[in-house]
Amino acid sequence: FAQEVTLRLHQFLPAQANVPKFVLDPWADKVEKDSGGRIKIERYPAMQLGGKPPELMDQAIDGTVDIVWTLPGSTPGRFPSTEVFELPFMMTNAEATSRAYWDIFNSKMKDTEFKDVHIIAAWVHGPGLIHSREPIAKLDDMKGKKLRAPTRIVNALLGQLGATPVGMPVPAITENLSKGVIDGAVIPWEVTTALKVAELVQNHTEFGGDHALYTTTFVLAMNKARYDALPDDLKKVIDDNSGADVSALFGKTQAGTDAAGRKVAVDAGNNIIELSATDVEPWKTAAQPVMDNWVVEMQGKGVDGQALLDEARTLIDKYTQK
Amino acid sequence: MILPRIVEWLARALAIVGGIVLGVIIVLTVVSVTGRALIWAGFGPILGDFEIVEALTGFAVFCFLPYCQLMRGHAILDVFTNMMGPTVVRAIDAFAEIVAAIVLALIAWRLTHGFVDKFRNGETSFIVQFPMWWAYAACLLPAYVSVATAILTSARGVKAALSGRDLLPEHHGME
Amino acid sequence: MSNLTLGMVSFGVLLAMVFLRIPIGLSMFLCGAVGSWIITGSTAPILGQLKQIAYSTFSDYNLSVVPLFLLMGQFAAYGGISGKLFRTAENWLGHRRGGLAMATIGACAGFGAICGSSMATAATMAQVALPELRRNGYSGALSTGTLAAGGTLGILIPPSIILVIYATLTEQNIAKLFIAAFVPGILAAIGYMIAIRIFVWKNPDEAGELKPRMPYRDRFAALLRVWDILLLFLAVLGGIYGGYFTPTEASAVGAFGAALIAWARRGMTVHQLRDAIFYTASASAMMFFIVLGAMLYNSFLALTQLPQEAAAYVVELGLNPWVVMSVILVLYLILGGPMDSLSMILLTIPIFFPIIMGLDYGLPPEELAIWFGILVLISVEVGLISPPVGMNLFVIQSMAKDVPTRAVFRGVIPFIISDVIRTAILVAFPAITLTLLRWVY
Numbered sequence A: 001f002a003q004e005v006t007l008r009l010h011q012f013l014p015a016q017a018n019v020p021k022f023v024l025d026p027w028a029d030k031v032e033k034d035s036g037g038r039i040k041i042e043r044y045p046a047m048q049l050g051g052k053p054p055e056l057m058d059q060a061i062d063g064t065v066d067i068v069w070t071l072p073g074s075t076p077g078r079f080p081s082t083e084v085f086e087l088p089f090m091m092t093n094a095e096a097t098s099r100a101y102w103d104i105f106n107s108k109m110k111d112t113e114f115k116d117v118h119i120i121a122a123w124v125h126g127p128g129l130i131h132s133r134e135p136i137a138k139l140d141d142m143k144g145k146k147l148r149a150p151t152r153i154v155n156a157l158l159g160q161l162g163a164t165p166v167g168m169p170v171p172a173i174t175e176n177l178s179k180g181v182i183d184g185a186v187i188p189w190e191v192t193t194a195l196k197v198a199e200l201v202q203n204h205t206e207f208g209g210d211h212a213l214y215t216t217t218f219v220l221a222m223n224k225a226r227y228d229a230l231p232d233d234l235k236k237v238i239d240d241n242s243g244a245d246v247s248a249l250f251g252k253t254q255a256g257t258d259a260a261g262r263k264v265a266v267d268a269g270n271n272i273i274e275l276s277a278t279d280v281e282p283w284k285t286a287a288q289p290v291m292d293n294w295v296v297e298m299q300g301k302g303v304d305g306q307a308l309l310d311e312a313r314t315l316i317d318k319y320t321q322k
Numbered sequence B: 001m002i003l004p005r006i007v008e009w010l011a012r013a014l015a016i017v018g019g020i021v022l023g024v025i026i027v028l029t030v031v032s033v034t035g036r037a038l039i040w041a042g043f044g045p046i047l048g049d050f051e052i053v054e055a056l057t058g059f060a061v062f063c064f065l066p067y068c069q070l071m072r073g074h075a076i077l078d079v080f081t082n083m084m085g086p087t088v089v090r091a092i093d094a095f096a097e098i099v100a101a102i103v104l105a106l107i108a109w110r111l112t113h114g115f116v117d118k119f120r121n122g123e124t125s126f127i128v129q130f131p132m133w134w135a136y137a138a139c140l141l142p143a144y145v146s147v148a149t150a151i152l153t154s155a156r157g158v159k160a161a162l163s164g165r166d167l168l169p170e171h172h173g174m175e
Numbered sequence C: 001m002s003n004l005t006l007g008m009v010s011f012g013v014l015l016a017m018v019f020l021r022i023p024i025g026l027s028m029f030l031c032g033a034v035g036s037w038i039i040t041g042s043t044a045p046i047l048g049q050l051k052q053i054a055y056s057t058f059s060d061y062n063l064s065v066v067p068l069f070l071l072m073g074q075f076a077a078y079g080g081i082s083g084k085l086f087r088t089a090e091n092w093l094g095h096r097r098g099g100l101a102m103a104t105i106g107a108c109a110g111f112g113a114i115c116g117s118s119m120a121t122a123a124t125m126a127q128v129a130l131p132e133l134r135r136n137g138y139s140g141a142l143s144t145g146t147l148a149a150g151g152t153l154g155i156l157i158p159p160s161i162i163l164v165i166y167a168t169l170t171e172q173n174i175a176k177l178f179i180a181a182f183v184p185g186i187l188a189a190i191g192y193m194i195a196i197r198i199f200v201w202k203n204p205d206e207a208g209e210l211k212p213r214m215p216y217r218d219r220f221a222a223l224l225r226v227w228d229i230l231l232l233f234l235a236v237l238g239g240i241y242g243g244y245f246t247p248t249e250a251s252a253v254g255a256f257g258a259a260l261i262a263w264a265r266r267g268m269t270v271h272q273l274r275d276a277i278f279y280t281a282s283a284s285a286m287m288f289f290i291v292l293g294a295m296l297y298n299s300f301l302a303l304t305q306l307p308q309e310a311a312a313y314v315v316e317l318g319l320n321p322w323v324v325m326s327v328i329l330v331l332y333l334i335l336g337g338p339m340d341s342l343s344m345i346l347l348t349i350p351i352f353f354p355i356i357m358g359l360d361y362g363l364p365p366e367e368l369a370i371w372f373g374i375l376v377l378i379s380v381e382v383g384l385i386s387p388p389v390g391m392n393l394f395v396i397q398s399m400a401k402d403v404p405t406r407a408v409f410r411g412v413i414p415f416i417i418s419d420v421i422r423t424a425i426l427v428a429f430p431a432i433t434l435t436l437l438r439w440v441y
């Protein structure tokens, strides 16, 4: 079982963070095992091979590395269709939404926006929520709050809801929260443990009802030439560890790590505000212009935003009811 | 020769432009910080201040490169200079200038490709959403001027090595 | 040749190039680029990476403090801020043997409290103090050694560029690191003064004339005359700890304040402003080019797996945590000789941080991370003044062209010894670093 292929996997989080530990490592181990040791996947966490997180996609496209885990949203404007899943009140649970994401990726994005790269999996994280120094129980509480947002869409959403979006890299959140440079951050529970958010703010606003406030899309992407050059049997190993089921599993696994983050906040005696489906209605109304603007914006990029939006909703509902 | 003088002038002028950009960064940050502190009074931070500072810093540093090259401001270790004798030193310096010219040309050439990528793929910044190719395009001129400057200093280095006279400014062009 | 061997060979090649006076940034750039080419067997990876890495390195938000602190240092020099600080310190210490050198250290400490860059502090204070020291009969060795070491107070006393970079690499709280750096920074200044004391005791002919002893009334009057500098100091630190701005933004506020003081004092001429910009341009480009070279060399080293193997090896040895800590710090002292400090921290923290965090020093994780950060800061700072490669040595030597390199190296040795002793004390007693932090938080 001579080793034939070494693939370099590059990503931005430290090796012991949730996604590398529970999603990427198990996947890489499985690929190595399924190939009978003929594929070796070298793992480079925390941008060890250089560059900044937004450069990851180009590193995979240009062959600087072989595989990357990245957020299409870290390079705004390049993968506009993925944003349909990041729009407010779209996602239900990570597993179903990831399935819908893969379906639409496969039918609409594979040969267009992602034509320069081979996508192994496409998934989303668990329900995103607001963590803040002062309690946010109703829409009015958002006025004048300085909040750090993860994506372009959430930035637009915050502006729409009356808050001030503040841009900063993820590691800076902890420090700026502790000093009050920002009043809060919008992230899923899973990330709060690493950033010590529950120690720094006492309020967490969860959005009840069928749809979560927002989510963020991810892809596991491979250099195209590298994939094409694999011998057929090894290509099959990669293919068997790609696609809809793998994406759904990734989404489910990542969302599964949310509970630990929430528990930290509960144990700390923090105030967890659970908005009911009725409470959320005014938020949905206020967020509507974000959807409308997005559809208009998509026209300029040659994407039928409304059709994409409708299809994504239908698919998410379909997979959620299963 | 008029060409070397144009290159020298450009290198100095770009350094001044970079300095002015630093001034802009300072004012922008102070205004943004003040606005953020006064949110209660209806003011606010400059939207996307963070990414604007990033783009401006990148441009400023590219603007500083030609001047640094011209004045030989790059850090070197000259402990063994005395032992090697002036002829050897001049030869090594000429060699280093040529290598620097090649590396700077490599950087400028790849930056051009980066610019083309950003121009084609429509990537924007995060909050203000200015096209990223703007930032790359702005850096192209200073990047190529740094190549021209390095070619100039290479020519001077070679001339110095051949003639046995010191024609390059001393290392560490800190005035 | 295995990848590990390639990594080690590259290290030798890098050192050889640096010793042959090829610019340091250029040497790292070439070793990194060529190394990646060899290891991947193709030019595509490195050419792809180069499309973005120059722009993304030069536009790094955290590094934007570098040109701002350098410019601020220039404003401070031309606006008379550093001069006034020096006069004040002179009034307090000038009458002692070696007092002018001690005053330089004191003024450097004061300046270090508003400026986060070692190089900017060394260069700014050298502009004022170097002529004074030489005119008063201090030897070239003692003068340059004092200024090179005094400059490191720019990063030892918060705010500090190196701590910003450490915090970024390890995802730690920058403000907490600044607080923790405070007491060790003061200890550094005191340690340097003791080093000067011992140096002039051993070499009495190298310390110049004594200044007349000033009555305490005059000394406090001198302190009052630096009120605007103290105000800037309070505004910068108060802003950071009061949550008004980030430490990165503080550099812009500091530069703004220094410009205001310079303008209010006597105004800067257009000519001076131009020189300030030229200096900032040259020094910033130099630093950013080194960082760019280090980025490429680091990613090549990661590809060789040399850092990972080294970490695994240390863990495998199963040594006592205190031995591991000592080995790492001694390694820093040795590496700090030939290597540049910024590239050293970029190179090693990804390896050493996980090793240290995995060992038991009887401290909670955050305190351990902060304590280790301060120890790294001090080791890195030794790198800045340890021959043959040291950024501060370069800066000072370029400003004191009449002093031979060998004298500069001799002059800095007492300060390095002081650093080593202080490091040992801080390793043995983590409480020295952590008490203020525990008290504040």
Ligand code: NA
Pocket (backbone or CB within 6 Å): C111, C112, C113, C114, C115, C116, C117, C153, C154, C155, C156, C157, C158, C159, C160
């Ligand atoms: Na400082």
Ligand code: NA
Pocket (backbone or CB within 6 Å): C335, C336, C337, C338, C339, C340, C382, C383, C384, C385, C386, C387, C388, C389, C390, C391
């Ligand atoms: Na050194």
